[in-house]
Amino acid sequence: MSYLLNDPAEFADEMTEGFVAANLALVRRVDGGVARRTRTPAGQVALVVGGGSGHYPAFAGLVGRGLAHGAAMGNVFASPSAQQVYSVARAVASDAGVLLCYGNYAGDVLNFGQAQERLVADGIACRTVTVTDDVSSAGDGERHKRRGVAGDLVVFRAAAWAAEQGRSLEDVWTLANRANERTRTLGVAFSGCTLPGAREPLFSVPVGRMAIGMGIHGEPGLEETSMPAADELAELLVGRLLSERPGSAGDQRGGRVAVILNGLGSVKSEELFVTYRRVARLLDDEGLGVVAPEVGELVTSFEMAGVSLTLCWLDDELEAAWTSSAEAPAYRRGVLEPLDHEEAASEDAAPSVLAPEASAESQEAAQVVVVALRAVVEVVDENAEELGRLDAVAGDGDHGIGMQRGAAAALGAARRAAEDRAGAGATLRAAGDAWADRAGGTSGALWGVALRALADETGDDTRPDAATVASGVRSAAAAVARLGKVAVGDKTMLDAIMPFTEELDRRVVAGGSLADAWRRAAGTATTAAEATADLLPRVGRARPHAERSLGTPDPGAVSFALAVTAVAGVLAERPAVRDA
Numbered sequence: 001m002s003y004l005l006n007d008p009a010e011f012a013d014e015m016t017e018g019f020v021a022a023n024l025a026l027v028r029r030v031d032g033g034v035a036r037r038t039r040t041p042a043g044q045v046a047l048v049v050g051g052g053s054g055h056y057p058a059f060a061g062l063v064g065r066g067l068a069h070g071a072a073m074g075n076v077f078a079s080p081s082a083q084q085v086y087s088v089a090r091a092v093a094s095d096a097g098v099l100l101c102y103g104n105y106a107g108d109v110l111n112f113g114q115a116q117e118r119l120v121a122d123g124i125a126c127r128t129v130t131v132t133d134d135v136s137s138a139g140d141g142e143r144h145k146r147r148g149v150a151g152d153l154v155v156f157r158a159a160a161w162a163a164e165q166g167r168s169l170e171d172v173w174t175l176a177n178r179a180n181e182r183t184r185t186l187g188v189a190f191s192g193c194t195l196p197g198a199r200e201p202l203f204s205v206p207v208g209r210m211a212i213g214m215g216i217h218g219e220p221g222l223e224e225t226s227m228p229a230a231d232e233l234a235e236l237l238v239g240r241l242l243s244e245r246p247g248s249a250g251d252q253r254g255g256r257v258a259v260i261l262n263g264l265g266s267v268k269s270e271e272l273f274v275t276y277r278r279v280a281r282l283l284d285d286e287g288l289g290v291v292a293p294e295v296g297e298l299v300t301s302f303e304m305a306g307v308s309l310t311l312c313w314l315d316d317e318l319e320a321a322w323t324s325s326a327e328a329p330a331y332r333r334g335v336l337e338p339l340d341h342e343e344a345a346s347e348d349a350a351p352s353v354l355a356p357e358a359s360a361e362s363q364e365a366a367q368v369v370v371v372a373l374r375a376v377v378e379v380v381d382e383n384a385e386e387l388g389r390l391d392a393v394a395g396d397g398d399h400g401i402g403m404q405r406g407a408a409a410a411l412g413a414a415r416r417a418a419e420d421r422a423g424a425g426a427t428l429r430a431a432g433d434a435w436a437d438r439a440g441g442t443s444g445a446l447w448g449v450a451l452r453a454l455a456d457e458t459g460d461d462t463r464p465d466a467a468t469v470a471s472g473v474r475s476a477a478a479a480v481a482r483l484g485k486v487a488v489g490d491k492t493m494l495d496a497i498m499p500f501t502e503e504l505d506r507r508v509v510a511g512g513s514l515a516d517a518w519r520r521a522a523g524t525a526t527t528a529a530e531a532t533a534d535l536l537p538r539v540g541r542a543r544p545h546a547e548r549s550l551g552t553p554d555p556g557a558v559s560f561a562l563a564v565t566a567v568a569g570v571l572a573e574r575p576a577v578r579d580a
Contacts, residue, residue, distance in 0.1 A: 001194045001198075001199075001303065002194065002195075002196040002197070002302065002303075005196045005197060007197075008195070008196045008197025008198075008401060009401055009404050009405050009408075011053070011076060011196040011197070012053040012054075012073065012074070012075045012076055015053060016029070016033070016034065016053075016060065016073055017029070019034070019056075019060050019061075019329070020034060022329075023329040024037075025037065026063070026064050026327070026328065026329055027060070027063050027064070027329065028343075028344060030070065030087065030088055030091040030092075031084070031087035031088070031091070032072050032073070032080060032081075032083065032084030032085065032086070032087035032088045033050060033059075033060070033070060033071045033072040033073040033080065033084060033087075033088045034060050034063055034070065034071055034073065034088075035063065035069060035070035035071075035088060035091050035092050035344065036063060036064060036065070036069050036070070036092065036344075037343055037344070038339055038343055038344065039343070039344045040069050040092050040093070040094040041094065042094055042095055042096075043094065043095065043096050043166055044094055044096055044163055044164065044166060045094070045096045045097055045098070045099055045162075045163040045167070045168070045169050045172045046069040046070065046089070046092040046093050046094055046096075046097070046098045046099070046163070047067075047068045047069050047070075047098075047099050047101060047156065047159050047160050047163055047172075048068065048069060048070045048071070048072060048085070048088055048089045048092060048098055048099070048100050048101070049062065049063075049068040049070075049071050049072075049100075049101050049102060049152070049156055050071050050072030050073060050074070050079075050080050050084075050085060050088070050102055050108075050112075051072075051073075051074060051079060051080070051102055051103055051105070051108055052073075052074045052075065052076060052077045052078045052079060052080075052217065052398075052440075052441075053073055053074060053075060053076050053077075054076045054077050054195075054217075054300075054301065054302055055216060055299050055300055055301065056300060056330065057297065057298055057299070057300075057329075057330030057331060058152060058153075058298065058299045058300075059071040059072075059073060060073060060329070061328060061329045061330025061331065062153070062156060062328050062330065062331055063328055063329070064326065064327050064328030064329065064331075065164070065325075065326060065327050065328075065336055065339070066157070066160055066161070066164065066324055066325055066326025066327060066328070066333070066336070067156055067157065067160050067326050067328045067331060068101075068156060068160065068328075069092040069163075070088040070089065070091060070092040071088065072084045072085040072087075072088040072089075072112075072115075074107075074440040074441065075398065075401065075402060075405060075439070075440050075441070076195055076196060076398055076401065077195070077217040077218065077397070077398040078107065078398050078401075078402050078439070078440045078441035078444070079102075079105060079107035079108040079110070079111050079112075079440050079441050079442070080108075080111060080440050081111055081436050081437045081438070081439070081440040081444060081445065081448075082110075082111040082112075082114035082115045082118070082436065082445065083115075083433070083436065083437040084111075084437065084440065085100070085111055085112050085114075085115035086114075086115040086118050086119065089115060089119055089124070089126070090119070090122075090124075091344070093119070093124050096125070096163075096168070096169060097124060097125030097126060097127070097169040098119060098124060098125070098126045098127075098169075099126075099127050099128070099129065099159055099163070099169065099172050099173055099176065100112050100115070100116060100126065100127070100128045100129070101128070101129045101130075101131065101152075101155060101156060101159055101176060102130060102131065102148065102152075103130070103131050103147060103148025103149065103152060104130040104131060104132045104144075104145075104146060104147055104148045105147065105148070105217075106442050106484075106539060107440070107441040107442035107443075107444075107445070108130075109130065110442055110445050110483065110484070111440065111441075111445055112128060113128070114445070116128055125169050126169075127169055127170075127172075127173040129155060129159065129173060129176040129177055129180060130148065130180075131148030131149075131151055131152050131155050131180055131183075132144065132145075132146040132147070132148060132180060133146065133147075133148060133149060133150070133151025133152075133154075133155075133180065133183045133184055133185040133310065134146050134147040134148065134149045134151075134185050134186075134187070134213075134215070135184050135185065135186050135240065135241065135244050136186055136187070136212065136213025136214075136221075136222055137213070137215070140244065147215055147216075149185045149187060149215070149216050149299060149308060149310075150185050150187075150260050150262040150298055150299040150308045150310045151180070151183040151184070151185045151260075151310050151312070152299060153260060153294070153298050153299070153310075153331075154179050154180075154183045154258055154260070154310065154312045154318075154322065155176050155179045155180045155183065157179075157321050157322055157324070157326070158175045158176050158178070158179035158317075158318055158321040158322075159172050159173075159175065159176035159179075160321075160326070161175075161320065161321035161324045162175045162176070162321065164324075175317060175318070175321070178248075178315075178317075178318065179312060179318055179321070181246060181248060182246050182248060182249060182312050182313045182314070182315075182318065183310060183311070183312040184241045184244045184245075184246070184310070184311050184312075185241075185260075185308055185309065185310040185311075186212075186213065186237055186240050186241055186308065186309055187213065187214060187215075187216070187262075187264065187306060187307065187308030187309075188210050188211060188212050188213075188214070188221070188233065188236075188237070188306055188307055188308070189205060189210070189211045189214040189221060189264065189304055189305065189306035190205055190210055190211075190227065190267075190305040190306060191204065191205055191266070191303075191304065191305040191306075192204050192205065192218060192220070192304060193218050193264075193265060193301045193302040193303055193304035194302060194303065195218075195302070195388065195397055195398065195401065196302075197401075198385075198388065198397070200389075201218070202217075202218030202219075202220075202392040202397040203218060203219075203220035203221075203392065205221075205224070206224070208226065208227050209224050209225065209226060209227060210224065210225055210226070210227050210228065210233075211223070211224055212224070212225060212236075214304075214306065216264070216299060216300075216301045217301065217397075217398075218301065218304070218392065218397050230271070230274045230275045230278065231275075231278040233275060233307070234275050234276075234278035234279045234282060234309075235278070235282065237279070237307075237309040238279055238282040238283065238309065241309060241311045242286060242311075245313065246313055248313075249313035253286055253287045253288075254286075254287040254288065255287075255288055255289070255313055255314070256288070256289045256290075256291050256313070256314045256319060257283065257288050257289070257290060257291065257311045257312060257313055257314060258291055258292065258293075258294075258310075258311070258312040258314055258318075258319075258322045259279065259283070259290050259291075259293040259294070259309070259310065259311060260293070260294045260295075260298060260308075260309070260310035261275060261276045261279060261293070261294070261295045261296075261307065261308075261309055261310075262294075262296070262297065262298045262299055262307065262308045262309075262310065263296065263297045263300070263306075263307060264297075264299075264300050264301050264304040264305070264306035264307065264308065265297070265300045265301055265302055265303045265304040265305065265306070266303050266304065266305035266306075267305055267306060267307050269295070269296060272295050272296065272307065273295060275307065276293070276295050279309065280293070291314060291319055291322060291323065292322060292323050292333075298331075356422075356423070356425075356426055356460055357460070358421065358422055358423025358424075358425075358426065358460035358461070359423065359460065359461050359462055359463075361462055361463035362423030362424050362425070362458075362459070362460045362461060362462060362463060362464075363418070363421055363422070363423055363424075364463065365423070365424035365458075365463050365464060366414075366417065366418045366422055366423055366424045366426070366427040367418055368424075368570065368571075368574050369414055369418070369424055369427045369428055369431070370411070370414045370415050370418050370427070371570050371574060372566075372567045372570045372571075373407065373410055373411040373414050373431060374411055375566040375567060375569060375570050376407050376410075376411075376563045376566050376567065377404075377407045377408055377411050378566065379562045379563065379565070379566040380400075380403045380404055380407045380559065380562070380563070381404060383400070383559075383562055384400035384401065384403065384404050385400060386400070387399045387400035387403060387555050387558065387559055388400035388401065388555075390552055390553060390554075390555040390558060391555040393549050393552045398441065399443060399555040399556065399559065400555075402439045402440065402441050402443055402444060403439065403443065403559050405438045405439050405440075405444075406434075406435040406436070406438055406439025406443070406444050406447055407435065407563075408438070409434040409435055409437065409438030409439070410431035410432070410434050410435040410438075410447075410451070411431070412434065413430040413431050413433065413434035414427045414428070414430060414431040414434075416430070417430040417431075422460070423458075423459070423460025423461070424455075424458045424459070424460065424463075424464060425455045425456070425458040425459045425460045426455070426460055427455075428451050428452070428454055428455035428458060429451070429452055429455040429456075431451050432447070432448045432449070432450070432451030432452040432454075432455060433448060433452070435447045435448050435451060436448025436449070442484065443493065443556050443559070445483065445484075446480045446483060446484055446493065446556075449476075449479045449480065449483050450476035450477075450479055450480050450497075451476070452479075453472065453475040453476040453478070453479040454469075454472040454473065454475065454476045455472075456472070456475065457469075457471050457472030457475050458472055465514075466508045466512075466513065466514035466517065467508055469508075469514055470504050470505045470508040470509075470517070473500070473501050473504055473505075474501055474505065476497075476501075477494070477497045477498055477501040480493065480494055480497055481494055484539075485539070486539055489535060489538070490535075490537065490538045490539050491532050491535040491536065491537040491538065491549070491554045491557075492537075492539065492554060492556055492557065493554065493556030493557050493559070493560045494557075495528055495529070495531075495532050495535070495554065495557050496525045496526075496528045496529040496532070496554075496556075496557035496558075496560045496561050497525070497557075497560055498528075499521075499524045499525060499527075499528040500521045500522065500524055500525035500528070500560075500561075500564060501521075502524075503517075503520060503521040503524040503525075504517050504518060504521035507520055507521065514571060515568070515571040515572045518564070518567065518568050518571050519568040519571075519572065521564070522561065522564045522565040522567075522568045523565075525557075525560060525561040525564055525565075526561040526565060528557065528561070529553055529554070529557035529558045529560065529561040530553055530558075531553075532553045532554040532557045532558075533550075533551050533552055533553040534550070534551075535550075535554070536549070536550060537549055537554070
């Protein structure tokens with residue numbers, strides 16, 4: 001559990017503020033995360049890493065010379081939003097371009113991908129490398145589905161070394177990919193971890209047992225075994241990783257490896273050293289030369305008691321990168337010459353946005369949007385703990401907090417837009433952008449794109465009629481399916497959205513009022529959300545633990561049903577549309 005916190009929803013932001021205050025000589029605060037104190041030199045590719053908070057030293061602690069130029073930092077265990085990634089990348093970009101590097105999780109892929117599109121549209125060259133080192137999360141034939149865990153550090157070091165040498169974006173991308181292809185990690189846990197403010201851990205391990213193959217976001221292990229002695233654990237970890245030796249590493253014996261024995265939160269250095277003595281002997285027995293081993297905390301998961309072992313089979317370039325000097329708040333190696341680069345500003349102010357001119361009728365509808373979002377905030381707050389519990393069954397347990405942050409930000413943005421006499425479309429668009437930016441993660445991005453799609457159909461010229469709203473909901477559902485790359489039956493929020501959309505459309509076409517059609521459609525969404533308990537997840541973080549989620553409804557589907565049910569009550573009291 002976390003002992004020192006204020007509001008759990010503000011934990012990540014307050015942590016970032018304190019981190020920067022403690023490391024002012026090395027980093028600065030930028031919109032969306034942190035960056036090096038100095039500007040990126042001309043001709044040097046900027047490396048931007050990132051992911052959810054809760055893994056320190058990753059990711060903020062790895063910003064500095066010889067490592068990342070910037071880190072986009074999401075909420076606890078949630079990916080940064082596309083806006084956060086974009087803002088950090090803009091803050092550190094040079095004429096040589098930007099490499100985005102992060103762990104292979106659905107929310108990160110979605111949000112970093114959107115940010116890359118925006119950067120390219122701005123004329124900034126940008127490439128991506130997703131880290132896929134976790135051998136437990138998918139078979140060797142599906143390495144593209146594997147998660148990124150402690151092997152992040154190896155890939156970051158390779159990319160940063162190439163960038164510091166002044167290599168092209170293509171060359172930096174190539175070396176980072178090579179590092180990823182040659183890196184393997186396996187983790188074990190003896191206990192789960194607890195989100196700030198939560199009363200129970202995301203998963204538990206029976207006393208005297210060990211979970212193998214857990215994730216760094218509180219995802220439970222894929223199998224359990226009896227608690228081993230330190231030497232036995234070393235043998236298990238080394239044996240499984242050696243069986244995954246990459247083909248590019250050549251013969252089945254010999255070679256050089258980078259080694260990371262990583263503590264996940266509660267296993268302390270002395271215990272790691274006891275384990276590492278056996279790891280080192282086993283690798284030596286295999287004829288493997290260990291190069292600059294790292295033993296300590298590098299990628300954590302709050303107070304999780306666990307250990308992971310990472311091996312990267314090196315070549316000459318990767319060894320040069322791994323052993324090169326670096327200076328970051330949480331990682332230092334060798335000695336670097338003093339720099340005379342210009343320091344950058346601490347934070348760029350966000351530009352103000354003027355709402356487009358709107359009709360009086362649309363402005364009236366915007367006021368109802370604000371009331372509807374207030375109702376969503378209230379129902380999310382009431383159910384946040386349960387949403388987190390549902391998410392923790394096979395995922396990372398952050399859905400309740402993410403929904404709280406997103407809905408509250410959407411309400412604030414909508415209220416400000418309406419006060420500026422914005423129409424319904426502009427108000428919904430402001431709400432969607434704020435939701436996506438504040439919530440982060442997959443659900444934040446999907447709620448953001450859904451509200452923007454609804455905004456495009458609603459517009460600011462007239463009071464929207466029922467048919468317009470139904471059409472906007474159809475567009476929103478299509479946007480969610482397209483951006484999330486999901487289909488009905490994948491056990492996602494779409495399994496509630498599509499039945500809601502179809503019932504709303506049917507009722508409106510039949511001539512029903514929007515309030516009545518929405519109420520009935522909300523009931524359909526609730527039934528559909530409950531029915532997701534019978535589905536197995538086919539995408540997202542819950543996929544490797546699909547069987548665990550059987551019998552539990554999808555939290556995204558449940559939160560959607562709660563939200564549209566709350567809006568139904570508002571529409572019954574304050575109709576915002578023409579039903580004709």
